[in-house]
Amino acid sequence: MTRSSCVIVGASAAGVSAAVRMRRMDYPGTITLVDVDPRLPYERPPLSKALLDEGTAGLVPIQPAETYRDLDIDLRLGARVVEVDPARLTVRLGDGDVLKSGRLVLATGVRPRKLTVKGADATNVLSLRDAADAGRIGAHLGRGGPLVIVGGGFIGLELAAVAVDRGIEVTVVEAQPQPLTHVLGPDVAALVTGLHREHGVRLLSGVTVAGFLGPAGRVEEVRLSDGRRLPAAAVVVGVGVEPRHELARSARIDTDDHGIPVNEFGQTSRAWIYATGEVASQFHPDLPRRGRIEHWDAALRHGAAVGSTLAGEPVRYTDPPYAWSDQYGATLQLIGRARPTDELVLREGAAPGRFLAFWLRHGRIGAVAGMDAAREIGVVKRLMAAGVLVGREQLTRSDTNLRALLKARSTMPGSRLAN
Incomplete structure (x- = not known):
């Protein structure tokens, strides 16, 4: 055979x-x-x-x-x-x-998707996908800033946090009204971008790059669609x-x-x-x-x-997508994907450096995002898997014991957690 x-x-x-x-x-x-x-x-x-x-x-x-x-x-x-x-x-x-x-x-x-504007192939216009890319970006940052990041997705914002921690001046250029809105919605995205602003990142939204200016093979300025020019020692493009x-x-x-x-x-x-x-x-x-x-x-x-x-045992992948992003010593975690019809519930006390957001779907948690809330996220993941019915007030209140909700469900006859 x-x-x-x-x-x-x-x-x-x-x-x-x-x-x-x-x-x-x-x-x-x-x-x-x-x-x-x-x-x-x-x-x-x-x-x-x-x-x-x-x-x-x-x-x-x-x-x-x-x-x-x-x-x-x-x-x-x-x-x-x-x-x-x-x-x-x-x-x-x-x-x-x-x-x-x-x-x-x-x-x-x-x-990484590339920009098609003039100067996009310059040696200091970079993208990040593999270790070689990371090495090149690190080498450029070692020479100092300013750094312009085109695209305010997870990678762009993580790089912004790393550069700021190294004492480099950072500007993020985002075509949408606000970074991460398509993932987190405007209210939660505002908390994340607020954290970056608190650390000194300059965020320019609703604009795109019209071109790169500088001597042959090297960029010294980024020209925006509204006519503004940004000085740049290096540019990182993260536009999808x-x-x-x-x-x-x-x-x-x-x-x-x-x-x-x-x-x-x-x-x-x-x-x-x-x-x-x-x-x-x-x-x-x-x-x-x-x-x-x-x-x-x-x-x-x-x-x-x-x-x-x-290997002979067919399996479907249906787990809720999980993502995380480290920024300024805190970790943003996201489980599931919010839908336009979901109801957003922010827990009391939400602030840029720490928050917990839920998206309710037919009385159950369809997605959750949290900054510096790893313990809570772990419990919510189990609530989501068990399909526990929850109310808006329960999730809004900061004194609600999420583990108690899980425990109550686990003792119910026929519960997936009890069996």
């Missing part, structure tokens, strides 16, 4: 998680994990939370090197997949090596991402604006090919329609679900 084989393209959270889950569920075939990055697969979230020196120092491995060896996972690092042959079920690498692939998993992720789905297209797999469409088990339009992580365009209970979930925890869980499916 020919031994089954699986090639996984992309050794970030989703790809590694799929490979490890397959082997730990006794997948009998070969598993080859391919990535163009030569470094041992590492965690990406710390890159924007604490910039690293270029190289491997300070990188946190997703799994120790011995795990891949012990689980018989063949790591092909520093290798690029250049072709998928759907007729022969093979994958060709840049060095000419051809891998048999009875199953193929695309965990190719996303790339786009899927890396070129291999899918070359293999004649269906793609869409979000990435690679998959079914509930991560399977693409070709039955032998799966996609997982940020490149997967999926249906999920917390998404209003098919789309991407761009969080590290989600990538780990979706990768594990796809790995389980490939």
Whole structure:
């Protein structure tokens, strides 16, 4: 009998998680994990939370090197997949090596979207996706500011906090009326941006970049759409991402604006090919329609679900998305996705440095966000999983014991917590 084989393209959270889950569920075939990055697969979230020196120092491995060896996972690092042959079920690498692939998993992720204005290709106009990017940004910040960040998403604001902590003058340019409004809504977003203003970050909203000015190959000023000019020693662009789905297209797999469409088990339009992580365009209970979930925890869980499916035990990924962001010594945590029809409930005493916000949906918590509220978030996660009915007044009051609500539910006959 020919031994089954699986090639996984992309050794970030989703790809590694799929490979490890397959082997730990006794997948009998070969598993080859391919990535163009030569470094041992590492965690990406710390890159924007604490910039690293270029190289491997300070990188946190997703799994120790011995795990891949012990689980018989063949790591092909520093290798690029250049072709998928759907007729022969093979994958060709840049060095000419051809891998048999009875199953193929695309965990190719996303790339930062680039600006198309004049000067956007200057050496000090940067983006952040991998360790090399983090090293370049760290090197530029080591020379001092000012720093202009284009885009007030999680990565942009985390970088702002890191730069401020280093004594660098920071300006954040955001096209929307307020950073993070699309994720947190205007009231909660105002608390987060208030924290940055308290630390001296200059936030300019409702404007875009019209161009970069300076000598050839280097930016010294950022010109905004309203005519203002900002001095800049470095610029970091964080205006969203786009899927890396070129291999899918070359293999004649269906793609869409979000990435690679998959079914509930991560399977693409070709039955032998799966996609997982940020490149997967999926249906999920917390998404209003098919789309991407761009969080590290989600990538780990979706990768594990796809790995389980490939090992013979199909699993659907339906967990509420979890995200976190470290800013000025506090951690912003978010579970679930708020919907336009949800009712926002802010707990008493909400302030930029500490708050707890709930989104009520049919009497239950549909999503929650908290700054410096890790203990409460842990309890709320269990309330959400148990589907506990709660009232607005209970959540608003700061003296409400959330654990008591959970305990009361756990003692009810038929409760999921009691069983």
